[in-house]
Amino acid sequence: AxxxxxxxxxxxxxxxxxxxxxxxxxxxxxxxxxxxxxxxxxxxxxxxxxxxxxxxxxxxxxxxxxxxxxxxxxxxxxxxxxxxxxxxxxxxxxxxxxxxxxxxxxxxxxxxxxxxxxxxxxxxxxxxxxxxxxxxxxxxxxxxxxxxxxxxxxxxxxxxxxxxxxxxxxxxxxxxxEVNRHDEVLAATSHLPHLIAFSLVDTLAGEDQNMEIFRYAAGGFRDFTRIAASDPVMWHDIFLSNREAVLRVIDHFTEDLAGLRQAIEAQDGAALLRVFTRARAARNHFS
Ligand code: NAD
Incomplete structure (x- = not known):
């Protein structure tokens, strides 16, 4: 053999x-x-x-x-x-x-x-x-x-x-x-999206004690609930192990989210369009 x-x-x-x-x-x-x-x-x-x-x-x-x-x-x-x-x-x-x-x-x-x-x-x-x-x-x-x-x-x-x-x-x-490059890339593409899913689902569950809202989970929100169903121990390990890279990308995201909030408050449609159009175009880079 x-x-x-x-x-x-x-x-x-x-x-x-x-x-x-x-x-x-x-x-x-x-x-x-x-x-x-x-x-x-x-x-x-x-x-x-x-x-x-x-x-x-x-x-x-x-x-x-x-x-x-x-x-x-x-x-x-x-x-x-x-x-x-x-x-x-x-x-x-x-x-x-x-x-x-x-x-x-x-x-x-x-x-x-x-x-x-x-x-x-x-x-x-x-x-x-x-x-x-x-x-x-x-x-x-x-x-x-x-x-x-x-x-x-x-x-x-x-x-x-x-x-x-x-x-x-x-x-x-x-x-x-390179090790550091890996941890930075994954903080952005995997860790932050998981954190956002955990946070979003928890926020919405907290707003609606009867969990009625989950009956309407379809489309976008459904994907968030699936991601938020990931193993809590595995993910608590990941965030504690990649702390610095995750903190950097959370800060960046928090800033940009605040910018969107600001644009909505100020009824700045042009600012919203700019961000949404850029984000949509970014998707074309996927192959
Ligand atoms: P899992 O929970 O399915 O499996 C982990 C296994 O490790 C369990 O069987 C558990 O009993 C065992 N275990 C835990 N502590 C142990 C210890 N001290 N000694 C011996 N066994 C122990 O998790 P998984 O999804 O297979 O993840 C495993 C690793 O792969 C993690 O480091 C995770 O970050 C990584 N990973 C996970 C994914 C994913 O999507 N699930 C993707 C890529 C990498």
Whole structure:
């Protein structure tokens, strides 16, 4: 038989993203076995039952003998996971993650390992949903989606290529980016929109104690309620981990929102038209 790209993939945190990667990796035919560890035994048993993983164990059991280790827990749980896996990680193994913030992962690795080894390659698939848990895992979750890797300057190029090959086989397009750039871009395109959704839905729910208003949730507002149904723990972790970049973009947004408020108050139609026309034109930049 052909030598697999990775003989053993160890996934720590078998939820939506860890489970989806496990499924996609198995389907790719490029990996020998996929084992998982999770603080929830139920998720692990379910993972085997659903055919998402080949087996499970403790962090030390699955990391020993793994040539690829993927951390897929909420970002603020990363330090604890790194501490648990460090004594068992093979020197040749590739260590990556799927967390939504990358500066925090680098900091966690530095805290536990001292520095970033050449085979520590932070990652973030720009795919997912408001669902969580292994039951929501899908083998095609990453198809036609981007995966951002933020390799360190001293990265082992062969390791980077190996990891990129796995993601590509999962249907993703891989791009590399600087850690800070990643966190700024995601603060703007993902974190702020989620914050606005949480805030808007909470405001409206507070205005209408009977939640009558949600009966009329259609079109625009419906999308906000879907986004606001995202996992609270995962998102509280993201905002606390990407604090500076998020604060910058919140301030910018708050200022612009106040500008719109001002234009409405002053019945300045021209100002409103200017903003709306610019925003509409910006959409044409999507491909
Ligand atoms: P999830 O809730 O579906 O899965 C997380 C899993 O981690 C759970 O099974 C939980 O039991 C386990 N876990 C939590 N703390 C742990 C610990 N200390 N030790 C071991 N296991 C632990 O969440 P998810 O959506 O799969 O998110 C996982 C990671 O992926 C997060 O860092 C998130 O930022 C990132 N991410 C999520 C999305 C998304 O849309 N959901 C997209 C891209 C990246």
């Amino acid at each position: 052909r030598k697999p790209l990775f003989r053993r993939v160890a996934v720590i945190g078998l939820g939506l993203i860890g489970g989806s990667l496990a499924l996609a990796a198995k389907r790719s035919g490029l990996v020998g076995e996929v084992l998982a560890a999770d603080r929830s035994d139920e998720e692990l048993a379910l993972g085997v039952e659903l055919g998402v993983i080949d087996g499970y164990g403790t962090v030390s059991e699955i990391v020993a003998g793994a040539d690829l280790v993927v951390i897929a827990v909420p970002v603020r749980a990363t330090v604890a996971v790194l501490q648990a896996l460090q004594p068992h990680l093979a020197p040749t193994a590739i260590l990556t993650d799927v967390g939504s913030t990358k500066g925090s992962f680098v900091k966690a690795v530095q805290e536990v390992f001292g520095d970033l080894g050449p085979r520590v390659i932070p990652g973030h698939p720009i795919a997912g949903s408001e669902k969580s848990g292994v039951r929501a895992a899908r083998g095609d979750l990453f198809e036609d989606h981007k995966v951002i890797l933020t390799p360190p300057d001293n990265v082992d190029e062969a390791a980077l290529e190996q990891l990129a090959r796995l993601w590509t086989a999962c249907g993703a397009t891989v791009l590399t980016m």
